[in-house]
Amino acid sequence: GAGVSQTPSNKVTEKGKYVELRCDPISGHTALYWYRQSLGQGPEFLIYFQGTGAADDSGLPNDRFFAVRPEGSVSTLKIQRTERGDSAVYLCASSLSGSYNSPLHFGNGTRLTVT
Amino acid sequence: AQRVTQPEKLLSVFKGAPVELKCNYSYSGSPELFWYVQYSRQRLQLLLRHISRESIKGFTADLNKGETSFHLKKPFAQEEDSAMYYCALKASGSRLTFGEGTQLTVNP
Structure with missing residues (x-):
């Protein structure tokens, strides 16, 4: 089945701009994480x-x-007034319940570059 | 506060040689420890967790509470083991605290 999907895979934005990063978790997973x-x-x-x-x-x-x-x-991660220090890969993960026996499934990430 | 330390950023071994990736942690309670792996151009994925006492792809890891360590070991490394390995700790709540990672290269 489909894994965790993140869009866009790459995002380049100028300092001061607003960005939104999207995460589609695995269907049925109640827990969702951003890293x-x-x-x-x-x-x-x-x-x-x-x-x-x-x-x-x-x-x-x-x-x-x-x-x-x-x-x-x-889920959507929103960053206002972006700064160059925000440049990173933003990872989303989901798990069935968030408990120990529920491993995290990661997406491929969104690479954010702030110029 | 919890912390995970992986002292080696890079580790290089030859195929067939034993490999040990070190992980030390600091946490005052009873931690749950994990190893995650990221192969080239793939997503981060769970390799193994301490409570399962399992061997995955020939890798094992033993939690040593006295030394606060959770080293990952494999007796005979294979080229396909080349990847980035992250040790992670789950303390209270559901968040994972990751180490900085060790890039393992297995040479032919």
């Missing part, structure tokens, strides 16, 4: 959804970052 991976680093947690609600948003770096999952399926 950010900078060059040479491991993935860094941003936010976790259980259903429609953000169960843990403590990883969002500042109020320029916001994410939604209005119907408990597709």
Whole structure:
């Protein structure tokens, strides 16, 4: 079956612009995660959804970052007033329930470049 | 706060040689430890988790609470094992904390 899908795969934007990154999780997965991976680093947690609600948003770096999952399926990560330091690969993952026995399934990521 | 350390960014071995990828963690509670792998041009995927005590693709990892380590081992490396390996820890809640990763290259 289809895995986690992320669009676009690449996004180039100018400093100060607004961007939206989309994640389509595996059908039926209630848990959804956003991670950010900078060059040479491991993935860094941003936010976790259980259903429609953000169960843990403590990883969002500042109020320029916001994410939604209005119907408990597709999620959108929104970044306002982008800065060059936001350049990274943004990874989305989903799991069946968010519990230990529910492994994370990752998407291919969106590579964001802020010029 | 939890932290995962992978001291080697790069590791190179010859085919058939043993390989050990090191992972150390800091966490005051009982952690859940994982190894994730990313092959070239593929997405990040789960390799194994400590509680399952499983061997996947010949790899094993033992949680050593005394040394706070979760090293990944394989007795005979294969060229197809070349990939980026990430150690990850799940403390409280559902978030994973990843190490910086080790790029393993298995030479013919």
